[in-house]
Amino acid sequence: MSSYESSGQRKKIKSPFSGAVLVAKDGKVLFKKAYGHASKETKAPNTIETKFSIASVTKQFTAMLIMQMIEKGKLNLTDSISKHLPYFSKDLGDQITIHQLLSHTSGLPHYEGLEKIGIRASSFFSTQYTPKSFAKLIGNTKLIHTPGTSYHYSSLGYILLGAILEETSRQTYNELLQKSIVQPLGLKNTGFESNDFIANQVAQGYNFRELEGFDWLITKQGGKFNTAPFRDQSNKYSTGGMHSTVEDLFIWSEAIRNNTILSKELTAKMLTPNKDGYCYGWMRNWDDLIERNTNVRMYTHGGTLPGFNSSITLFDDGTTIIFLANVHPLKDKEIIHQIYLTTHGLEDKYRLDGYPDRGSLSNFESQGGIKALNTYFSKLSKLCGYKVLPSTNSITGIMYLYIKNEQQVKADSLKNVFFTDFNPRESDLNRAGYDFLQINQCEFALEFFHENVKKSPNSANAWDSLGEGYMICKKYHEAVESYKKAVEIAQNKNSQHLDVYKTNLSKAIKKLEE
Structure with a gap:
């Protein structure tokens, strides 16, 4: 240290x-x-x-407070949000259970979901909320998947758990924390202040x-x-306000x-x-x-x-x-x-081996290629007790190796697996699209941007990136249409990036007219 x-x-x-x-x-x-x-x-x-x-690490304490309320019979893991937060969006609240909030399987977004409803990151950190007003705000976000079907880390879900605790106990979060955990354990320097x-x-x-x-x-x-x-x-x-x-x-x-x-x-x-x-x-x-x-x-x-x-x-x-x-x-x-x-007193020699080198295609394939990669992550998944997949950067890096070595069929095949099996985030797809644009792989890059607007049709940023992809690929008519969609969504959500999207649209229209 x-x-x-x-x-x-x-x-x-x-x-x-x-x-x-x-x-x-x-x-x-x-x-x-x-x-x-x-x-x-x-x-x-x-x-x-x-x-x-x-x-x-605050989430551990929130989870414990929920479990203590369950032990007292005041909550159940199968309870919906709507049962305890009458002011929360009923359409959303009826779909999501306490278990799903605790396990990050609610389908709620992380903080990126707030920006998509017009909450600017630049002002969010300094804005004061009551638990009720914050919960109502979260009720305006859009689900990113059907509740219970997938894992997606969501701090917003743990905000709702705090609101449920306050509504059920009729105490503030810190009062409940002090009474149920801090005082019984004799913690001297822990709390939410x-x-x-x-x-x-x-x-x-x-x-x-x-x-x-x-x-x-x-x-x-x-x-x-x-x-x-x-x-x-x-x-x-x-979700993150405690000290200790x-x-x-x-x-x-x-x-x-x-x-x-x-x-x-x-x-x-x-x-x-x-x-x-x-x-x-x-x-x-x-x-x-x-x-x-x-x-x-x-x-x-x-x-x-x-x-x-x-x-x-x-x-x-x-x-x-x-x-x-x-x-x-x-x-x-x-x-x-x-x-x-x-x-x-151990040496650093207990690492999982078998991950094929990705420095070059020849190295990757000589060490087993995709088969070795699958074997490695199969072993890791067994050790962890849940399915572990390669990182987005690893998969797109292998696609790059295939393309660089003119093996387009293999790159396309891996891309399709990535779309269907990896559930990539909006940022992952955007980053990959721009990476392939940099090596002049226009059509390949555009497929990532298309997949992004397919998965996130209400994201102005996704449509803007698609527009930029079209611009770089000199498809100006398609760029104009994509930028128009970005501007429309941004206007509806009062996005902080609206002026940028409008500027991009103007540039695309000018290019089209030329």
Whole structure:
């Protein structure tokens, strides 16, 4: 950890580490230490008692509060949103259950869903919401898949769980949190507090940006820290608004292991993997960790906010690794993996092998090609207990190799598998389309943009990207029609990008007239 704090560490974990770490085995703390500054402006150091924003680790506490309400008979996993939030969109609320909110299978979008209904990211972070007003806002978003059919991480779903908790208990989220978890466990530095509390009692968050060229050489840590923008507590709420310390989170982790504040039966239910290995507020067998050490099994969850990273991992062998950091970004899986190896005196030799090299087509095919790739992910899926697929970048990279080597049939075949089996996100399809435009593969690239508007017909950005694809491919009539659709959708949603879409449309019309 000291090496991660010092210069050169960016090559390992992206940013110089600043925060606190705790490692335990079988309930006994083996190591705890703090690094860096809670405030670089005042030079106040981080300590073990320093409070950090824990971001999405908050979801564990929200899930526990829901399970406690179930234990008391006040909620059921099969209850719909509509049953407990009468002000929420009934059409949407009737379709989604508490179980689906907990397991990220509700079909609700993540924060990108807000932008699609005209909520500008630039203003969202500073906007104050009540749980009721935030829930109503979420009720205006569009489902991205049928509830219960697929996993899609959605912080908005956990906002609704907080609203349900308040409606059912007639207490605020923090009052319920204090009464049901914080006080029973004797946590001294954990809670959900006001903006003033976060600004004055919690470590300041920083974003780290690497420098390049000569600046990289003359800067001790190879980059610069910038104070992270402040985000209003009301829109972090029950999905990411809590603060804590590593010591408090260790007490929390032991309560999970020992069923201290929830029955053994319901704790087991909370930790049962659902689609893609997500439990309720916990991830079972994170594939990035299993790839690095095939012998371990764990429950884990991380969190990120501007300027903050958090992580808590409970290994089946009794090892607990917790870190809280006031710097972003960090390679959390690398930190966890290296700490685990050091804790157990192990060498880094337990990685899953068999992933074919993708540096060139000859290397890829000599090492087994697609067959080897399928075998690798079949092994990984078996180890994790759920289906794991290659990353979008891996698949599009292999398509690139095929195209570069004039094997268009193989590229087309893999593209079709990608569309049908991978359920790519809007951003994945857009990125792939632009990547193939850069190598002058117009028709191939356009298929990704077409797939995007097919999957996201109400996305102005998807239609705008299709228009740009047509423009680059000199199909100006089609570009005009696509840009018109983008402008129409953007106008209906009061999009912050409307002027950009209008400008693009004007350029396309001018080209068409020429």
